[in-house]
Amino acid sequence: MGANLKEIAKQEEVPYSTLAGWIERGLIEPSHRTGKSGAAVILNGKNVIELKNLIRLRKGGLSLQRARHLMEDLRAAGFNPLSQGVFIVLDRRKGRVVRISEDRRTAREVMGPSKGQYALVKVVLEEPKG
Numbered sequence: 001m002g003a004n005l006k007e008i009a010k011q012e013e014v015p016y017s018t019l020a021g022w023i024e025r026g027l028i029e030p031s032h033r034t035g036k037s038g039a040a041v042i043l044n045g046k047n048v049i050e051l052k053n054l055i056r057l058r059k060g061g062l063s064l065q066r067a068r069h070l071m072e073d074l075r076a077a078g079f080n081p082l083s084q085g086v087f088i089v090l091d092r093r094k095g096r097v098v099r100i101s102e103d104r105r106t107a108r109e110v111m112g113p114s115k116g117q118y119a120l121v122k123v124v125l126e127e128p129k130g
Contacts, residue, residue: 003048005041053123060119061092090119
């Protein structure tokens with residue numbers, strides 16, 4: 001059973017065209033397409049997680065390219081062995097990662113009274129097992 005791209009766009013309040021563009025550029029590899037260009041795209045659980053993480057990081061202030069590289073680097077570094085997530089502190093003004101932590105409290109320590117300069121984003125690297 002898969003998720004529909006249009007449903008995710010509506011749920012996450014992101015234009016469908018943005019998400020479709022990410023798929024066309026190969027940022028997300030869908031589990032199934034119904035055929036020709038413009039047809040329905042079906043996403044598996046892994047695709048949905050990747051897409052939602054990219055959306056969160058983009059909303060947090062990272063460029064799409066930096067967000068994608070960050071996700072690849074986190075996976076390669078072996079973060080999230082228990083599938084509980086990783087907390088990332090982003091500097092919205094500079095569009096860069098300030099801290100990566102497996103613990104929310106530790107991640108928040110760096111933020112201080114920033115009045116919106118920093119964003120705390122939780123990303124999940126794989127589907128929770130259970």
